[in-house]
Amino acid sequence: MTTTSVRAGERFRTADARGTVRVARSAFAGKGRVAFGVFVVLVIGAAAGLVTPWAMGRSVDVVLEGGDLTDIAWLAGAMVVGVIVFAVLSGLGLMLTSQLFETGLARLRERMLAAAMRLPLARIESAGSGDLVSRATDDVAQVSSAIREAAPAISGALFTVVLTMLGLAVLDWRFLIVLIVVLPVHYLGARMYTRDAPPIYQQSRVAMGERAHHVLGGIRGLPTVHAFDLGPALAGPIDEHSWWVARWELRARIVVNRLFGRVNLAEFLGMASILFVGFLLVDSDAITVGVTTTAMLFFLRLFGPLGQLLMVMDSLQSGLASLSRIAGLIEECEEYEDADREHTDAPEPVGRVLVARDVHFGYDTGPEIVHGVDLKIGDGEHVALVGASGAGKTTFAAVLAGVHPASSGTVTFGGVPIGELGDERRTREIALVTQEVHVFSGSVRNDLRMAAPDASDGELVGVLERVGAHGWVSRLPSGLDTEVGSGGHVLTPMQEQQLALARLILLDPALVILDEATADAGSAGADELEASAEEALRGRSALIVAHRLSQAARADRIVLMDDGRIVEQGSHDELVGRGGRYARLWAAWSVGRSGE
Numbered sequence: 001m002t003t004t005s006v007r008a009g010e011r012f013r014t015a016d017a018r019g020t021v022r023v024a025r026s027a028f029a030g031k032g033r034v035a036f037g038v039f040v041v042l043v044i045g046a047a048a049g050l051v052t053p054w055a056m057g058r059s060v061d062v063v064l065e066g067g068d069l070t071d072i073a074w075l076a077g078a079m080v081v082g083v084i085v086f087a088v089l090s091g092l093g094l095m096l097t098s099q100l101f102e103t104g105l106a107r108l109r110e111r112m113l114a115a116a117m118r119l120p121l122a123r124i125e126s127a128g129s130g131d132l133v134s135r136a137t138d139d140v141a142q143v144s145s146a147i148r149e150a151a152p153a154i155s156g157a158l159f160t161v162v163l164t165m166l167g168l169a170v171l172d173w174r175f176l177i178v179l180i181v182v183l184p185v186h187y188l189g190a191r192m193y194t195r196d197a198p199p200i201y202q203q204s205r206v207a208m209g210e211r212a213h214h215v216l217g218g219i220r221g222l223p224t225v226h227a228f229d230l231g232p233a234l235a236g237p238i239d240e241h242s243w244w245v246a247r248w249e250l251r252a253r254i255v256v257n258r259l260f261g262r263v264n265l266a267e268f269l270g271m272a273s274i275l276f277v278g279f280l281l282v283d284s285d286a287i288t289v290g291v292t293t294t295a296m297l298f299f300l301r302l303f304g305p306l307g308q309l310l311m312v313m314d315s316l317q318s319g320l321a322s323l324s325r326i327a328g329l330i331e332e333c334e335e336y337e338d339a340d341r342e343h344t345d346a347p348e349p350v351g352r353v354l355v356a357r358d359v360h361f362g363y364d365t366g367p368e369i370v371h372g373v374d375l376k377i378g379d380g381e382h383v384a385l386v387g388a389s390g391a392g393k394t395t396f397a398a399v400l401a402g403v404h405p406a407s408s409g410t411v412t413f414g415g416v417p418i419g420e421l422g423d424e425r426r427t428r429e430i431a432l433v434t435q436e437v438h439v440f441s442g443s444v445r446n447d448l449r450m451a452a453p454d455a456s457d458g459e460l461v462g463v464l465e466r467v468g469a470h471g472w473v474s475r476l477p478s479g480l481d482t483e484v485g486s487g488g489h490v491l492t493p494m495q496e497q498q499l500a501l502a503r504l505i506l507l508d509p510a511l512v513i514l515d516e517a518t519a520d521a522g523s524a525g526a527d528e529l530e531a532s533a534e535e536a537l538r539g540r541s542a543l544i545v546a547h548r549l550s551q552a553a554r555a556d557r558i559v560l561m562d563d564g565r566i567v568e569q570g571s572h573d574e575l576v577g578r579g580g581r582y583a584r585l586w587a588a589w590s591v592g593r594s595g596e
């Protein structure tokens with residue numbers, strides 16, 4: 001299915017710096033002009049901010065030189081204009097920068113979620129859906145808050161710092177030397193921080209992901225948790241990971257505090273140095289008092305934004321840790337998609353016959369479950385797979401559907417190995433209806449249209465009638481518009497399964513692998529559901545993992561599995577006539593039924 005191999009339990013990856021930058025850049029694709037416009041606004045705004053300190057310094061010289069009031073008035077006018085232009089353009093720059101970043105983040109989030117939905121089920125199972133949820137929620141929130149905090153610093157501070165440094169160089173190159181001497185103190189403080197902080201934030205995010213994994217597991221099993229009072233046992237691992245989150249956050253605080261200490265030292269050194277050099281230069285008549293005043297004011301302007309930049313480095317580091325997790329997931333999805341795209345040249349399947357030859361399979365975490373199974377499902381043939389619990393039926397069905405690649409042996413559909421079909425083609429041709437039937441949140445119409453976005457209401461009603469669901473759907477409070485799924489109108493397991501079968505008809509696959517779709521139904525509704533399933537499977541090839549032998553008996557062929565091997569197969573009559581294991585199962589089942 002894919003060239004990417006992962007170990008079971010391995011969480012989704014975290015991208016390295018290059019990967020993170022590449023993915024982040026892709027979020028701004030096509031936004032070059034907007035970014036340039038924002039850049040121009042920010043540069044002009046920052047330049048306007050230098051006008052006021054320059055005019056103040058000049059005023060000092062004008063007063064000292066005994067200049068007239070008109071010059072002072074002009075300079076006062078320049079200050080006012082400078083302040084207004086600075087304020088307007090800074091505000092505009094901030095708004096545009098935030099908009100640009102938020103749009104980029106929204107794009108990343110959409111891309112990550114869309115890609116994650118296409119990840120192979122086996123990969124999500126292996127990484128744990130909690131990790132996926134944590135990236136889609138915690139990490140996106142973290143990046144979003146970093147953007148909110150960093151946007152003003154980047155839009156205002158960054159350009160102010162660069163232009164102020166240029167301004168100092170223009171006043172006198174020696175001021176720039178002072179700055180160059182002082183900045184390393186700033187830099188060293190920041191460098192220690194950028195070295196120490198990222199691993200701490202990474203660890204904190206990993207702990208959050210683990211916590212989400214356990215919380216999600218608990219929520220999914222809530223009925224069991226309540227029934228067996230498992231709350232305290234579940235809280236253990238959640239508490240432990242919360243403790244780790246708190247511990248890593250505390251360490252991050254310590255590193256931030258150290259950063260601020262070093263920043264204050266750099267500021268003090270800078271102020272003292274600029275005053276000292278200014279006095280020396282005035283003393284040697286190299287510059288005027290006004291220029292020294294301007295240099296002081298420039299310097300004062302510089303440390304505010306520098307501090308601001310350093311302050312946001314904290315949330316930027318935290319945001320970057322999250323961004324690298326988002327980028328890692330996107331990278332992983334891209335690899336799966338690329339591997340999948342390679343299959344677009346694969347030959348077209350001819351016919352609808354599925355052939356499994358000498359298939360072996362074991363989960364990464366345990367022993368082999370399927371031991372060299374051969375099975376052929378002919379065109380339009382319905383094969384029932386029966387056997388005791390734990391025999392490996394669900395596992396084998398998932399291998400046939402391509403959810404898990406076989407450890408050895410081959411599975412072909414229409415003559416093409418299913419691994420070469422690519423996920424998109426494979427899922428279009430082969431539909432797997434698993435034990436856990438899912439109803440999507442939203443209206444009934446919305447749920448059905450997941451399978452066929454263009455289907456008309458008439459078509460939906462037609463399909464509902466075929467699976468016997470039209471009656472109860474039309475009696476729902478708002479018919480097709482009734483909200484179902486999480487938080488909506490509660491459906492019975494049988495109704496959920498009928499909806500799943502209706503979706504199956506709308507999907508119109510060639511082969512259906514139906515895993516115990518009738519298992520949850522109460523026996524009163526089970527016959528009705530069997531009829532619905534038969535209707536959904538009409539005209540298709542099918543493998544039905546059947547718990548109810550009455551359903552198996554109707555299949556063209558029955559395959560009995562035991563301990564990952566096929567031990568008997570044939571039609572119902574043949575197997576009953578043979579008097580073997582199936583015949584005994586059937587006898588026991590029939591006795592059980594007559595007592596119902």
Ligand SMILES: Nc1ncnc2c1ncn2[C@@H]1O[C@H](COP(=O)(O)OP(=O)(O)OP(=O)(O)O)[C@@H](O)[C@H]1O
Nearest residue numbers: 363365366369387388389390391392393394395396
């Ligand atoms: N995701 C998994 N990871 C590891 N082992 C698994 C996984 N799923 C199933 N198994 C193991 O594989 C074996 C076969 O399970 P499987 O669900 O395929 O049997 P089954 O015949 O479908 O059982 P049932 O009728 O009860 O559903 C069991 O020992 C089970 O513990």
